[in-house]
Amino acid sequence: MEYASVFIILACLFGFFMAWGIGANDVANAMGTSVGSGAVTIKHAIIIAAIFEFSGALLAGGEVTQTIRKGMIDTSSLTTTPELLVFGMLAALLAAAVWLLVASYYGWPVSTTHSIVGAIVGFAAVGIGMEAVMWGKVGTIAMSWVISPLTAGAIAYALFMSVQKLIIDTPDPFASAKRYVPFYIFLVGFIISLVTMFKGLKHVGLDLSTTQAYLFSVLIGTGMAFISKIFINRIKHEPSEDKDFHYTNVEKVFAVLMIVTACAMAFAHGSNDVANAVGPIAAVVGIVESGGEIAAKSALPIWILFLGGVGIVIGLVTYGHRVIATIGSNITELTPSRGFAATLAAATTVVVASGTGMPISTTHTLVGGVLGVGLARGIGALNMRIIRTIFMSWVITLPAGAGLAIIFFFILKGVFT
């Protein structure tokens, strides 16, 4: 194939730029509730995000990457013209990255996932042909965009209710919190590791059976619960702090839980959103390396996930910390007990979606979680207008991503042929 190395370099460049953008912008959304609830300082949030975004990308990012790479386009008509797919994927990356840049400049709440999916579907439908798009799969993805916030909302509602029942509404909420919070931490560790292992860690050279996956997940969950128990036991009850607000001490116990949940959220975000950047790279690399053949079965090279992970972390360190800092302690009405319920619900939903290869919007899922707690009458005030804007933004993002991708596709096609 002509220009083989040029294509790979371009793909890596665009993909890296996109990953940088995700790190710079999107991570702040994922970490917002954790920082806002005051359980995690900005510095800690950045360290947590760097470690767990990266491991989420590397360990659990494979499935969604495969979907972006080859789940939405039927390549059977492209056997003689594989370069079209290369142009398309490059165009999609560029389109999504440019759209995100424009959106962040104007402060629009757009989703990375929606941009890239819109871009891929756009170039495929126009540049190749309507029949090239696997509409069934694309429909499922679009459905998951509706279902994921709803699921997160329902889980958040249930989590918040269970917290009320087990901890807040008891004669001694502080003691109850100390007793039950380790169980929630076990739950976080168990679910996240189970979903990650269930989908197999073959690409990192770890092949576990179902029983082994359960066993390890229980072990990880228990380990995390024990470690956090040590920290929780150190928290001393200060009656003087409860004078103005009776639940100050209880919330301190929840802060430990919130930190663990923040880790889970960063992991979940890495596992789902890195694919937006690296999926197209993987597609380009796959085609070019197989000498122009569109290999349907080729495995995902691990270095590509690695590249995405590094991109996110660099984006976070160079620019994302500023976005996180603006959130700071501004969300005064979000106490750790609420932040935890909303964030864990979102993290769980996102990780499960990652496991099933569904590219969903982390931000939308998180908003769904927050709304769930709000419906349980747990949050002082939610701005419905902003929430509507967040959900409506994907209606604009899809055609915008698609339109840009189509333009870039024809430019690239003109330049290289």
Added chain:
Amino acid sequence: MSNYVYRMFGSSPVRPLQNHMEQVHLCAAELVNFFEAVIAQDQPRIVAAQESVVALEHEADKLKKSLRLSLPKGMFLPVSRRDLLDMLTMQDNIANKSKDIAGLMLGRQMVLPENVAPLFLTYVKRSIDAIAQADTAINELDELVETGFRGREVKVVEKMIKTLNQIESDTDEIQIQIRSEMFKIEKDLPPIDAMFIYRIIEWVGELADLAQRVGSRLQLMLAK
């Protein structure tokens, strides 16, 4: 750069509502000082106390306005927006009524007849107890949000409201006593002065009524 996840959280009206009630309570409590001055017929102190009531009412007004502005439509709240705004209006009426009482008594240079003066002071104090109790109940609103308006905390608040109702009915009893004392001496008083004393009796009773209505509104919030 605006972050949307941050922006979806509005500022909660709970603390501002509590602060407003606290201010209203301060304003009404100043009436004790005012009535003591009236009974002592200490003119400079009367004027100072009245000015102080007006200043405190003015502060409460400012809090009311800023809270109203921070509650645009499209806010999703744990309690209905209407209930909140109604509650705010009722709280504010307490401050307004306190200002009216002090204003009228100063303006007409009213003197309380000796045989009702001590009872009158008890009456004012008991009405302010009702306001204090309403303030205590409103102070539980943030705890109610923390508990999602469920369980034990609801019972705590319901008990407070019950006490508030008890205090209000105490003021009713005292009012009956004052009226019967007044009835005995009213023919010896200048008729217009007597008429205005009756009006003040009424208004002080309304303070307790208003406090009770704040409590009832809180009870409605719990029910939803």
